[in-house]
Amino acid sequence: MSSSGDIEALIEMMARLPGLGPRSARRAVLQMIRKKELMLIPLADLMHHVGASVRDCVECGNIGSSTICDICANEKRATGEICVVEDVADLWALERSGVFRGRYHVLGGTLSALDAVGPDELRIPKLIQRVQDEAVSEVILALNATVDGQTTAHYIADQLEGRVRLTSLAQGVPIGGELDYLDDGTITAALRARKDL
């Protein structure tokens, strides 16, 4: 390669991001360099800013710039409904659909025997605590329709059985489907048609 060492290092690091390969990383870096004042510098500034301010919400596990995320801090969202998702990408997908007005609980993954992920590696104890401490009327298990997702949903349902209304997304989530890949309409339909467990 003829580009200087730093440019190469930048391309290599960009190429490790999901959705980018070596070719698109090269094109992205060239584009950023061509638009240095409009892209490269502002992007670097934003990244530093986000890096310095981003944190996990102590309540729900969402990411934001304060100890309590915008959703947990918003009293209008104290509807008594908690929607349990695997990760922040799923929370974003649900927020884009705009149909859910309650709060979330981000597990940070799924139970997995293979990867030795148990309940304590996820935010499951915190979820149980929230159901005890907050005025929670319903827990919506919006986990992916994968084996690990459904195993995790069943485990949580067992833990919370009899304490709160438990529902799960119903219509529209295809077998093996992941929330983050669904269109907003499908997510809206699935949430509207949620069923009791």
Add this chain to the structure above:
Amino acid sequence: MSSSGDIEALIEMMARLPGLGPRSARRAVLQMIRKKELMLIPLADLMHHVGASVRDCVECGNIGSSTICDICANEKRATGEICVVEDVADLWALERSGVFRGRYHVLGGTLSALDAVGPDELRIPKLIQRVQDEAVSEVILALNATVDGQTTAHYIADQLEGRVRLTSLAQGVPIGGELDYLDDGTITAALRARKDL
């Protein structure tokens, strides 16, 4: 969106990069945030570093971290051959093939009546000056096989006719093909089989 303003701004800016859309930008940003110390911060540092150091080589138009790029500064590459390319991505593609050991001249685009790009908007005067001033034995016109690329090649050939050996990439470059999308083998074959104009 539930992400804080800075995170959203970062996603929007990433989504403007070539090869990334809103979905892949969201996934990339989440991944960077999850691996903050390994990805987000080092990437921001590298971008700042590149932003502060990157410049165009005054000789050939390649990008690097000094006034004269690594290739122009390398005496071993003073072979008398200059390979003329449209942009830095094409230079990188040729360098990856490893077959060309001379120097480059990056035009910074192609002549285009539609976009009102004339010879002076490109580095064509500088190319003519290099052919006059340096010991140049051959100019290889490695322009894309597009209408504008070939128009530009003919214009340069007219300007340099009789002063230097002029060649162009031959075999292997498909009609309408762009160098940056070709595999290394095709580029190597095209360069080896280059023909006189």
